Amino acid sequence: MLAYLRASPALAAAFGPPSARALGQAMAGIARDAGGPAAEALARAAADASRRLRSAERFGAWLEIVERLAGLAPESLEALLERTERLLETLDSENLLAWALSGIRAAGGDPERRRLFFRFDDPVAGRWLARGGGSTPFSLLERRLKIYVTALWGQNLVVRAAGVTAGELPRRTSFDENFIRVPEVFPGVPDGQSAALFRAALAHAAAHLHFGGSRFPIGSLKPLQIALVSLIEDARVEQLAIDELPGLKRLWLPFHEAAAGGALTAPALLARLARALLDPTFVDGHAWVEKGREMFLAECARWADPAISRAIGSLLGNDLGQMRVQFNPRTHVVEPAYRDDNLGLWDFGDQAEATGEAETIIQSARIEQAQEREAPPPERERQDPAQAASHESPAPRRLKPEVVEDVGIPVAHYAEWDYLIGRARADWTTVLEFAGRTGEPAMIDRILERQARLVTRIETLIRSAKVSRPVRLRRQAEGDTLDLDACIAAEIDRRLGQAPDPGLYSVLIRRHRDLSSLVLLDISQSTGDEVPGAGASVLTLEREAATLIAHAMAKLGDNFALRAFCSDGRAAVGYHLIKDFAEPFDRRIFSRLAGLESRLSTRMGTALRHAGAELDGQRSHRRLLLIVTDGEPSDVDVGDHKYLVEDARHAVLELGHKGIDVFCVGLDSGGDNYLARIFGRRSVLQIDRIEHLPEKLPMLYLRLTA
Numbered sequence: 001m002l003a004y005l006r007a008s009p010a011l012a013a014a015f016g017p018p019s020a021r022a023l024g025q026a027m028a029g030i031a032r033d034a035g036g037p038a039a040e041a042l043a044r045a046a047a048d049a050s051r052r053l054r055s056a057e058r059f060g061a062w063l064e065i066v067e068r069l070a071g072l073a074p075e076s077l078e079a080l081l082e083r084t085e086r087l088l089e090t091l092d093s094e095n096l097l098a099w100a101l102s103g104i105r106a107a108g109g110d111p112e113r114r115r116l117f118f119r120f121d122d123p124v125a126g127r128w129l130a131r132g133g134g135s136t137p138f139s140l141l142e143r144r145l146k147i148y149v150t151a152l153w154g155q156n157l158v159v160r161a162a163g164v165t166a167g168e169l170p171r172r173t174s175f176d177e178n179f180i181r182v183p184e185v186f187p188g189v190p191d192g193q194s195a196a197l198f199r200a201a202l203a204h205a206a207a208h209l210h211f212g213g214s215r216f217p218i219g220s221l222k223p224l225q226i227a228l229v230s231l232i233e234d235a236r237v238e239q240l241a242i243d244e245l246p247g248l249k250r251l252w253l254p255f256h257e258a259a260a261g262g263a264l265t266a267p268a269l270l271a272r273l274a275r276a277l278l279d280p281t282f283v284d285g286h287a288w289v290e291k292g293r294e295m296f297l298a299e300c301a302r303w304a305d306p307a308i309s310r311a312i313g314s315l316l317g318n319d320l321g322q323m324r325v326q327f328n329p330r331t332h333v334v335e336p337a338y339r340d341d342n343l344g345l346w347d348f349g350d351q352a353e354a355t356g357e358a359e360t361i362i363q364s365a366r367i368e369q370a371q372e373r374e375a376p377p378p379e380r381e382r383q384d385p386a387q388a389a390s391h392e393s394p395a396p397r398r399l400k401p402e403v404v405e406d407v408g409i410p411v412a413h414y415a416e417w418d419y420l421i422g423r424a425r426a427d428w429t430t431v432l433e434f435a436g437r438t439g440e441p442a443m444i445d446r447i448l449e450r451q452a453r454l455v456t457r458i459e460t461l462i463r464s465a466k467v468s469r470p471v472r473l474r475r476q477a478e479g480d481t482l483d484l485d486a487c488i489a490a491e492i493d494r495r496l497g498q499a500p501d502p503g504l505y506s507v508l509i510r511r512h513r514d515l516s517s518l519v520l521l522d523i524s525q526s527t528g529d530e531v532p533g534a535g536a537s538v539l540t541l542e543r544e545a546a547t548l549i550a551h552a553m554a555k556l557g558d559n560f561a562l563r564a565f566c567s568d569g570r571a572a573v574g575y576h577l578i579k580d581f582a583e584p585f586d587r588r589i590f591s592r593l594a595g596l597e598s599r600l601s602t603r604m605g606t607a608l609r610h611a612g613a614e615l616d617g618q619r620s621h622r623r624l625l626l627i628v629t630d631g632e633p634s635d636v637d638v639g640d641h642k643y644l645v646e647d648a649r650h651a652v653l654e655l656g657h658k659g660i661d662v663f664c665v666g667l668d669s670g671g672d673n674y675l676a677r678i679f680g681r682r683s684v685l686q687i688d689r690i691e692h693l694p695e696k697l698p699m700l701y702l703r704l705t706a
Helices: 002-015 017-034 036-053 056-072 074-082 084-090 093-107 111-118 123-131 138-153 191-211 223-244 248-255 266-278 287-298 307-322 356-374 385-390 442-450 452-463 484-495 538-556 587-594 604-616 641-657 672-679 690-705
Strands: 158-161 174-176 179-182 409-418 423-434 471-476 505-509 515-522 559-567 573-579 622-629 661-666 684-686
Touching: 002 017, 002 036, 002 056, 017 036, 017 056, 017 074, 036 056, 036 074, 036 084, 056 074, 056 093, 074 084, 074 111, 084 093, 093 111, 093 123, 093 409, 093 423, 111 123, 138 158, 138 191, 174 191, 179 191, 191 223, 191 248, 223 248, 223 266, 223 287, 223 307, 248 266, 266 287, 266 307, 287 307, 409 604, 409 641, 423 604, 442 452, 442 538, 442 587, 452 538, 471 484, 515 538, 515 604, 538 559, 538 587, 538 622, 559 604, 573 587, 573 604, 604 622, 604 641, 641 661, 641 672, 661 672, 672 684
Parallel strands: 158 179, 423 573, 515 559, 515 622, 622 661, 661 684
Antiparallel strands: 174 179, 409 423, 471 505, 559 573
């Protein structure tokens, strides 16, 4: 009561008596749900909230959020309210609710983990706070940005959001070979400028990949020289890009805000030099900046040669070093904001001979690269070099470490849709790839022998199906439509008194099969149950069906992969590698199929996204993802059964936008409702008698690829 009496007069003066009454009612409810200390904390937080929110409507929305959270996480409410100013400094009411629900969801019902999150003892809380802070995220612009960067020079580049390293969100773009990573958000950038900054960053990184050469060796360069060589190289590729696409200058120049004069520190002088090299109208007046511009312009005839960047940067670095300006390689951030972190320019190699300051900056880069290797790379970044050389659009690059059976290798993070807040939680789940247990290949031999007649029938039916882009044959004697060119030529011949060619028609045909398929098997614990009347488990029948369909596809030369999945919480979604697209269906694959075991849970959405990422890199006319599952999506850290169903549904929609067809074979007699919700009624085949699966699955494949 005393806390309310202290807080309410100022609130009533600011927003009127109704807001003060609403505070009292909220305190009463919170005292009941979360205790007296939490209610007192609300009274203290009301002053900070009113100062930040500045309107009765927004203050009322904040109170409603606090009351809702009191019921969901009563033990953590006091910690949340004590940090009101910090939270409202970054988040509006809607994003505050999303941030808080993220922490509650991540805790999985553990009160102590919720306390750690709301006290910011869990580093995830700070990262998600930065992620939700007002700037438009990359995920909302991803599709348009990928089209944009491809359109610039026709490069097929993989563009992904960068993961979190060392508990911090990356502040700059990075690139390597044929892919680009951008921050999920550029903190502090208003919504209206985010799209332009993302475009500028991607155009700059693409310019490096288009006009750059081999990486620079570190050699004996000092940290300041490394920074300057990188700056000159940035300017060099930008000038070459502007020569081809002059409009890029209008895109980049607004982000160069460095002004002449001011403190003579290395970061300030570097930013002024960067602007001087791009903007000919910029007059700096400092002798070192003007010297740098003169040296760069004097080499304009050699801008196509990356060697000039090292030569000019080394000389300017020596001059700046003699000026005794302050430069800290650990805290240096490339300016302006659209430029990359420069790590993609340098070959760090074996730097045992490096000493002094150079060791500091090299070690910093090594730490960052090591963290990127430890963090699961985005799915589209994992690509075999052979595939990169043979396809226009790279397939997900697959890691090939020396693996041990039952030891999962983290390879990717994926977002997960939360229907409660109506948005995807970025980097929420982690995929662990397993080489998988091996079994006795003779088990697969026995399946093929036992089902020999069915195998022959399936091969005959599939061979007749043509799945490819239609090819138009012209100047045919018979056909569906007239060939206009042939008709014109025939009329010319007729008027010249010559015999016209009788081939006046054209016809569309499909000459061959052009598809890529991925069969995804659910191997959760429930697949170990025996099927009544069949004398076998669900997994045994799945293995038999996968064997038959794989054998038929291999005989016909179809491009296909086999995978299996299970899960043990969002941080361990198991993805078992049975057969890659490029692998032959031989006894090694037989051994992996035979070694499958039922285990754990069914986090379907993440498995679908990872499988779709593999298919997305296949350059085929048709791409088909066929999933076989015996139960509703579930996992040990999710109590809301609707949550994973809605996430799987969104995963299917995402794959559909990529042009990937997803079809489900349901083995749960009661799964009509949730499977239709996830895949759509036309994309589900419900099998009432599971023992018919080995025959039904190949026939379904024929129907889908006809």
